[in-house]
Amino acid sequence: MPPQPPEPMRLPNRIPGRESALAAVIVVMVAALGLRWPQFATLSSLRDVLDDTAILILLALGQMLVIVTRCIDLSVAANVALSGMIVAQLEQSHPSLPILVLMIFGMLAGSVFGAVNGLLVWLVRVPSIVATLGTMAMFRGIVYLISAGRWINSDQLSPQFQQEIRDTWLGLSMLSWLAIAGVALIALLLRYTNAGRRLYLAGGNPAAAAYVGVQVGRSQFNAFVLCGMLAGLCGYLWVARFAVAYTDIASGFELQVIAACVIGGVSIRGGSGTVAGVLLGCVFLGIVRNALPLVGISPFWQMAVNGLVIVGAAMLNEQASAEQPRRILEPDAK
Amino acid sequence: MREPVLLRISGLSKRFGAALALADIDLELDAGTVTALVGENGAGKSTLVKILSGVHKPDSGRVEWRGECVDIASPMAAQAMGISVIHQESVVFEDLSVAENIFVTRRPHRFGIIRWREMYRLAGKLLRQLHSSIDPRERLKNLSVAERHVVQIARALSDDARLVIMDEPTAALSERESAELLRIVAQLREHGCAVLYISHKFAEIFSAADRYVVLRDGRNVAEGPMAQATMDTLVKLMAGRTVDQRYPARLPAQPGKVVLRVHQLARRGEFRNVNFELHAGEILGLYGLVGSGRSELLQVLFGLKPAADGEVQMFGEHPGPLTIHGAMRAGMALVPEDRQRQGAHLSRSIRDNIALPNLPALSCLGFARRSAEETLAQDWIGQLNIKCRSSGQTMQELSGGNQQKIVLSKWLAGKPRILLLDEPTKGIDIATKMAVHHLIRRLASDGLAILMVSSELPEVLGMSDRVLVMRRGLLSGEFVPSRATAEQVLHAATAA
Numbered sequence: 001m002p003p004q005p006p007e008p009m010r011l012p013n014r015i016p017g018r019e020s021a022l023a024a025v026i027v028v029m030v031a032a033l034g035l036r037w038p039q040f041a042t043l044s045s046l047r048d049v050l051d052d053t054a055i056l057i058l059l060a061l062g063q064m065l066v067i068v069t070r071c072i073d074l075s076v077a078a079n080v081a082l083s084g085m086i087v088a089q090l091e092q093s094h095p096s097l098p099i100l101v102l103m104i105f106g107m108l109a110g111s112v113f114g115a116v117n118g119l120l121v122w123l124v125r126v127p128s129i130v131a132t133l134g135t136m137a138m139f140r141g142i143v144y145l146i147s148a149g150r151w152i153n154s155d156q157l158s159p160q161f162q163q164e165i166r167d168t169w170l171g172l173s174m175l176s177w178l179a180i181a182g183v184a185l186i187a188l189l190l191r192y193t194n195a196g197r198r199l200y201l202a203g204g205n206p207a208a209a210a211y212v213g214v215q216v217g218r219s220q221f222n223a224f225v226l227c228g229m230l231a232g233l234c235g236y237l238w239v240a241r242f243a244v245a246y247t248d249i250a251s252g253f254e255l256q257v258i259a260a261c262v263i264g265g266v267s268i269r270g271g272s273g274t275v276a277g278v279l280l281g282c283v284f285l286g287i288v289r290n291a292l293p294l295v296g297i298s299p300f301w302q303m304a305v306n307g308l309v310i311v312g313a314a315m316l317n318e319q320a321s322a323e324q325p326r327r328i329l330e331p332d333a334k
Numbered sequence: 335m336r337e338p339v340l341l342r343i344s345g346l347s348k349r350f351g352a353a354l355a356l357a358d359i360d361l362e363l364d365a366g367t368v369t370a371l372v373g374e375n376g377a378g379k380s381t382l383v384k385i386l387s388g389v390h391k392p393d394s395g396r397v398e399w400r401g402e403c404v405d406i407a408s409p410m411a412a413q414a415m416g417i418s419v420i421h422q423e424s425v426v427f428e429d430l431s432v433a434e435n436i437f438v439t440r441r442p443h444r445f446g447i448i449r450w451r452e453m454y455r456l457a458g459k460l461l462r463q464l465h466s467s468i469d470p471r472e473r474l475k476n477l478s479v480a481e482r483h484v485v486q487i488a489r490a491l492s493d494d495a496r497l498v499i500m501d502e503p504t505a506a507l508s509e510r511e512s513a514e515l516l517r518i519v520a521q522l523r524e525h526g527c528a529v530l531y532i533s534h535k536f537a538e539i540f541s542a543a544d545r546y547v548v549l550r551d552g553r554n555v556a557e558g559p560m561a562q563a564t565m566d567t568l569v570k571l572m573a574g575r576t577v578d579q580r581y582p583a584r585l586p587a588q589p590g591k592v593v594l595r596v597h598q599l600a601r602r603g604e605f606r607n608v609n610f611e612l613h614a615g616e617i618l619g620l621y622g623l624v625g626s627g628r629s630e631l632l633q634v635l636f637g638l639k640p641a642a643d644g645e646v647q648m649f650g651e652h653p654g655p656l657t658i659h660g661a662m663r664a665g666m667a668l669v670p671e672d673r674q675r676q677g678a679h680l681s682r683s684i685r686d687n688i689a690l691p692n693l694p695a696l697s698c699l700g701f702a703r704r705s706a707e708e709t710l711a712q713d714w715i716g717q718l719n720i721k722c723r724s725s726g727q728t729m730q731e732l733s734g735g736n737q738q739k740i741v742l743s744k745w746l747a748g749k750p751r752i753l754l755l756d757e758p759t760k761g762i763d764i765a766t767k768m769a770v771h772h773l774i775r776r777l778a779s780d781g782l783a784i785l786m787v788s789s790e791l792p793e794v795l796g797m798s799d800r801v802l803v804m805r806r807g808l809l810s811g812e813f814v815p816s817r818a819t820a821e822q823v824l825h826a827a828t829a830a
Contacts, residue, residue, distance in 0.1 A: 192448045194441060201427060201438065208425040211409040212439050272429035 018265035018316075022280040029287055037294050045290075047172065053286035054179035055234050055241070057279060059253070060260040061186045062227035064278045067261055068190075069220045070203040070270030071121060071128035075113070076231045077253035078139035081245075083110040083235030085143045088152045088245035095158045102161070106236035107229045113139060114228015118221035128220070136254070144247045154243035165240045175237060182230065187275040189226075199223055204271025259306055260285055263313045284309075338401030340365045340528050341386075341497060346395030348381055348552075350761075355381040357552045359395070363497060368519060368529040370539040370560065373549035374572050374791060374824070379532050382549070383501055386530075387419045388412035400496075413439070418490035420483055420500045426474050433457035433470035436488045460488045464518055480511035487518055491525070498522055499530045502625075504538060516542050534623050534828050536565045548572055566821075569828075573791060573820040580768070581796030582775040584816075589799075590614030592650075593783045594752055596635070599644035604630045605807035608644070612752065612783045617774065619798030619815075620787045622827055627807040628787045629671055632754050635785075636668040637661045648752070662691070665751035669741055669758060671787075673734070677741040680730040684722060685711040687729055688744045695748070714743035718773065735766025742773065753777065755786040759793065771797060791820050803827050 034041025059076055066073045087106040090097065113135070120131040154162060165174045172180075190196040201209040202219035209216055239245045264281025266273030285306065292302055341363040348356040356378045363369055373379050384390040386397075388406040397404055399415055406412050412419075426435050433453045434441070442452040457470035466484045474482065483503050490498050500519070504512040512535075519542050522529055533539055539546065540560060547557040548571040556571045592611045600606035605627040612618050622628040634641045637656040646656060648664045661668075670676035678687055689696055689707040696706045711725040718739045722732060729737055738758070745753070758774065759767040774797060778784050788794045794801055795815045803811040803826040811826030 191450075193446060194443070194448070197434070197441065197448070200430060204427045204429050205425070208427065211425055212413070213410045267429075271427065 019274060019276045019280060022264070022277065022284065026280060026284055026287065029284075029291070033287075033291050033294065040291065040294055047176070049283070049286045049290050050176050050179070051173055052290065053282050054173075054175045055237055056253075056256060056260060056285065057179045057282045058182045058230050058234050058237075059257045060264070060278050060282050061182055061275065062230035063254075063257045064261050064264075064266050064273050064275070065186070065190075065199060065223040066128070066220075066227045067258075067266050067268060068199050068203045068270060068273050069216075069223045070206065071220050071223065072132065072258070072268075073114075073117060073224060073227050074129065074132040074254050075117060075136040075139055076227060076257055077250040078136045078143075079110055079113045079228055079231035080235045080238055080250040080253070081247065082113060082139040082143050083232040084239040084249060085147055085152070085235075085245045085247075087236045088157065088239045089146065091158065091161050092152060092156055095161075099161065099164045103233065103236050107232040110232015110235060111225050111229040114225045114231065115221070117228065118224030121224065122217035122221040125217075128224075140247060147245070147247065149247065151244060151246040152239075157239075157243060162240055162243050165237060175241065178233070178237065182233075183275060183279060190275060195219075195222065200271055202270075256285060256306070259310045262310050262317070265313075265317070267317060268314075339363070339398070340400060342396075342398040344396045344398075346382075346385065346392050346397070348378075348385060348390060348392050355552050356385075356392070359549075359552075359554050361547060361554060361557075363528045363530060365496065365528050366523055366526050367545060368523050368531055368543045370543035370546045371530055371532045371549065372534075372539065372546060372568060372572060374789075376789060377549040377572070378552040379549055380501070381552075383419060383499055383530075383532070386412065386417060386497075386499060388417075413493060416494060416496035418486075418493060418495035418498050420486045420490065420498065420503055426482060426485065428473070428475040430474060431470065432461075432468055432472050432474060432477070432485055435474055435485050436460060436470075436492055438489065439493065456492075457488070460491055463491070464488060464521065478511070480507045480515065483507075483515060484518065487522070490527075491522075495527060497528045497530065499532075501532045502534065503531075504533060504535060512538065536568065536828060539568075540565070569821050569824050573824045581793075582772045584775075584799070589616050590781060590783075593648065594635075594785075595647040597645045597647075599631070599634065599646065600642050601630060601634055601639065602642045605804070606643075608809055610802055610809070610812075612785055614751070614783050615778055615781045616800070617778045617784045617786060617798050619794040619801040620785060620804060621789075621791065621794045621801055621823060622787075622804035624789060626804045626827070628804050629756055631804070632668060632756050632785070632787060635661070636666060636754060638668075662748070665749075666754065667691075667745035667748060667750035667752070668754040669745055669756060671756040671760065673737055673741055673760075678729050678737055681728055683726045683728055684715070684720070684732075684740055685725040687740055688714055688747055691744055692747050710747055714740075714747060718743055719769070733763070733766075735762035735770075738762050738766065738770065742770070746777070751782065753782055753784045755784060757788055758786060759788075759790070791823060795820060795823065805829075 030041055039045060059080070063073055063076060083106045086109050087102050090105060091102055117128070117132050117135055120126045120135070121128045167174050169177060190199070198214050198219045199222070201212065201214045202216040206216045238249055242249070260281040261273065261278055262268065262281070263284055264273070264277035264279070266278060288305060288309070289302060292299055292305065339362050343359060343361040346356055346359040347354070359382065371379055371382070381390065385392050386406065388409045388411050397406060404415065406415070427438070436457045437453050442449045442456065454470045461468050461470065461484070464484055464487065468477065468481050468484060474485065477485065487498070503515055507515065516538060519529055519531065531539070531543055543560045545557065546560055546563055546568065548555050548568065550572060590613050593614050594612040596608055596610050599608040608631060610618070620628050620631070630639065633639045634656065635646065637658040637660060641656060645652065648666070653660050653664055674680060679690070685707050688711045689702070692710065693702065696703055696710065708725060714720070715722065715725060720736050720739050722736065729740065732740070742758070755774070759770050762770070774784060774786070786797065795818070798815055801813045801815060801818070801823060802809055803813070803823055805827050811823070813823055
């Protein structure tokens with residue numbers, strides 16, 4: 001046998017990923033904050049961070065599914081408000097309903113609203129940014145209509161409705177446990193099911209996906225329905241946690257949700273993104289939000305800090321996908 | 335009993351608008367045989383591939399697959415039948431792992447749960463069969479073009495492909511990588527696959543193929559065993575086309591002053607050592623196969639991409655770094671190859687399209703003057719005999735030929751002194767094509783310097799005063815059409 005030619009040089013197989021870099025940043029941040037303000041790095045404080053971030057995590061996971069298929073859902077926060085209002089009204093009129101029924105009802109409502117987005121994108125072929133811009137306003141409008149603009153306050157909601165998600169089990173609130181369950185289920189879906197893998201195919205290269213029999217529009221619809229379902233769940237969680245339902249709850253929250261995805265390395269061009277990345281993106285935003293008052297920076301700066309982080313993350317994403325010139329010349333030509 | 339022929343095509347025809355892409359093609363492919371499909375650019379090879387892979391439907395003709403008459407309705411159907419295409423353009427998923435790209439249609443699973451370990455193991459096994467050391471867990475975007483081909487071939491094997499079509503698989507590969515690929519082609523043959531191998535590189539064809547089929551102008555003009563062919567006979571068969579078109583009479587050459595002088599121009603990875611001069615009143619043809627670097631050269635000259643090295647003089651002056659603004663100010667214009675994406679704003683009106691590059695001349699204090707735009711549009715609609723209802727009609731309603739005339743007008747309206755044309759008559763009907771040829775000839779006789787890239791050999795030879803040939807990023811020949819044959823030019827463009 002003739003001697004094998006030497007192997008070409010290859011870059012190390014595992015370039016430290018986006019996730020590990022972000023995790024390192026978070027660890028350094030927590031350590032630095034903990035050294036200066038020891039009360040920050042305590043277990044109970046970190047538990048609060050998780051509690052504060054749980055809803056963001058669930059919504060960002062849903063948003064990631066949509067972004068992976070090369071779409072975007074601007075209506076998530078409006079969906080939260082509408083599903084939340086429906087759950088609150090149901091609770092108000094039927095205080096005897098078990099919490100689980102209310103929760104499932106919220107998820108169903110959210111799925112229906114997500115399906116509206118999905119159908120617009122799949123069958124009507126409206127670009128998702130326009131479709132969800134429209135439904136965002138629609139959903140808020142419907143909250144106003146069904147509530148006649150009135151608030152539902154804590155005194156109108158049953159005490160156990162407000163208490164249930166605060167109950168703790170193994171030291172974590174039900175809210176946190178729900179977020180953990182959501183993370184596990186979405187991770188399972190994305191990594192270990194054909195339906196989950198099809199989302200990546202549809203968003204990564206729609207033309208090639210069609211060649212291997214993936215209905216791109218159908219996958220996008222699925223992502224919108226799941227995103228809506230999570231928004232519906234968050235509608236219930238939001239109303240129960242803050243004990244109030246009105247037209248403007250979670251107003252502008254869709255931006256935080258999208259920011260968490262971008263920081264977590266989800267490519268806005270579709271086709272890539274991991275549950276771990278999104279989770280870290282959310283935790284990062286949660287820590288920044290909880291740390292700013294500690295460091296003495298006014299919470300009003302938080303928007304600006306978030307913006308800075310998003311621009312930085314987007315720049316990193318771009319650098320990773322810079323275009324290579326075509327190779328026409330023989331490398332060894334004289 | 336003898337097995338039926340794997341694939342038999344008879345009387346296959348396909349028409350795109352006015353252009354006949356395939357005319358009455360007959361073809362047979364046997365299992366365990368590598369068939370080379372050769373032909374000039376535009377001879378119909380890609381159309382044939384697209385029909386076999388279910389992208390296009392033939393207008394007429396029969397396709398028999400393993401003795402049965404079939405209709406390849408979609409790419410999925412082609413794949414289910416066992417036809418795999420190794421594309422030149424990657425139809426792969428950049429962000430996913432090698433293993434997942436291989437098993438994209440059949441991920442191993444148990445109870446609906448994907449078994450990643452199993453997938454990586456099977457992918458590793460397939461890759462080892464192909465003597466490849468690619469890591470199944472690697473993301474596809476970190477792979478070279480050659481490695482991507484291997485991944486696509488592994489996918490074909492895992493799909494139990496019986497026919498593997500390779501469309502210029504080595505176009506972007508180095509010598510060593512090409513040799514590696516040819517070894518895999520031989521493996522596929524041993525495996526009992528039929529391979530339809532499309533390439534312009536004769537050395538490859540002779541070493542890899544058992545049979546050859548020559549397409550010319552959409553017709554199957556010759557076929558036979560490779561052993562009985564020589565490079566010269568193949569080149570003759572590819573080039574020797576019937577003259578179905580007349581070109582405007584060439585005027586006695588009286589080259590004017592040098593307007594463009596290119597010295598040692600290079601761009602990393604794309605082309606190098608490019609030297610030539612372009613005279614006023616001259617049509618300089620630039621011939622080369624798709625992917626030889628000719629379009630890249632035009633883009634660098636017009637400042638669309640930065641050059642790495644070399645120098646360019648326009649009208650005896652150094653314009654400094656090449657930029658689009660500088661090129662336009664110096665009187666250069668580029669009519670790009672892809673009319674729909676690069677040349678025109680399809681949803682805008684004829685008037686807007688013609689006005690766009692000429693806005694400074696048409697506006698007053700920064701405000702566009704509608705009447706001036708209208709006059710300009712009417713002028714060119716008349717001059718080039720553009721068929722339209724009004725100047726307000728949008729571009730997308732027009733035929734390809736009329737669109738091309740508008741793209742030409744929009745640049746000619748600025749009275750350029752150097753005109754770069756990239757495939758000026760691609761995809762337009764024969765009458766408009768002749769009109770465009772006459773226009774180009776007239777412009778040159780008025781003193782315009784024209785550099786024309788074309789993949790059509792007869793066009794290059796019929797129109798140019800001089801022809802430069804490019805091959806793999808290098809200028810490989812210069813010819814005077816009246817003293818050169820089509821075979822010589824084709825030879826310079828393809829010889830390995």
